[in-house]
Amino acid sequence: MHSRRTFIKLSASVAASVLVQPSAVLGQSDSLAAVVREYAGAASLREGRVKLDIAPLVDNGNSVPIEVTVESPMTDADHVVGIAIFNEKNPQRDVAQFTLGPIAGRAHVATRIRLATTQKLVAVARMSDGSCWTHTVDVLVTLAACIEG
Amino acid sequence: MTVARTLITVPTAAKRGEIIEIRVLIQHPMETGYRRSSEGEMQPRNLIRRFTCKFQEDGTTGSGVHIFSASLYAAVSANPFLTFHARATASGGFVFNWEGDNGFLQSDRAAIRVA
Numbered sequence: 001m002h003s004r005r006t007f008i009k010l011s012a013s014v015a016a017s018v019l020v021q022p023s024a025v026l027g028q029s030d031s032l033a034a035v036v037r038e039y040a041g042a043a044s045l046r047e048g049r050v051k052l053d054i055a056p057l058v059d060n061g062n063s064v065p066i067e068v069t070v071e072s073p074m075t076d077a078d079h080v081v082g083i084a085i086f087n088e089k090n091p092q093r094d095v096a097q098f099t100l101g102p103i104a105g106r107a108h109v110a111t112r113i114r115l116a117t118t119q120k121l122v123a124v125a126r127m128s129d130g131s132c133w134t135h136t137v138d139v140l141v142t143l144a145a146c147i148e149g
Numbered sequence: 150m151t152v153a154r155t156l157i158t159v160p161t162a163a164k165r166g167e168i169i170e171i172r173v174l175i176q177h178p179m180e181t182g183y184r185r186s187s188e189g190e191m192q193p194r195n196l197i198r199r200f201t202c203k204f205q206e207d208g209t210t211g212s213g214v215h216i217f218s219a220s221l222y223a224a225v226s227a228n229p230f231l232t233f234h235a236r237a238t239a240s241g242g243f244v245f246n247w248e249g250d251n252g253f254l255q256s257d258r259a260a261i262r263v264a
Contacts, residue, residue, distance in 0.1 A: 063227075064226075067232075090224050091181070091223065092223055095222060095224040095225065096220065096221050096224070097219065098233070099218045099219075100216075103214065103215075103216055103236055104216065104234050104235055106168050108233070108234060110230075111219075111225060111230055113225055114223070115224075
């Protein structure tokens, strides 16, 4: 009787822990989820507040304009501390990491990146209160970077 | 000191408290270290790995106030281009620094007048 009860309790808690995993991280390759997790540290990861802007269909993977905007008042009390961009299938998961503060006034960064193939991109924003927010985007690449040029 | 061409866009004048856009571009191959040359040899990695922007108010000494910094990796395109923002608080100069492989170091400055 006792062991059956513990088994039910255990299986319920396992099911619960699977269910509470953020949906954004599920279904991605392990290493992408792992680097996003590592950047967030102990903070919880939630979807929203950050927006990753990139063309859904990319002709040339060698130079792809990308923008990240975070909803934040950028005051001393509540601002964005860092923004990171990660990819799924380039040789390296890191794309770029930015640190900013209330003096930035607006939490918006833009750059140009390389994409090796059709893949997912994730932007993570870390807030001054310690919370982390993510946005995942799928990008279709027709001409890959790293082959020539 | 390496000399690379840079293109920096900062307004020359702004109102106090205004949020300004800063755009910086630097000439650099950003060689990833994952590519081979036409002879089949691996091309050694040559990246800019760090960019920082500080603001030095006129009449003050020291290294200035941190505005923005970036860690760049192989996935950043050649001739790295960055756009970010700053709140204009006083007249002074923005100091931009790029650091990278093979001892790459470049520094640039752009002045702003705040009324």
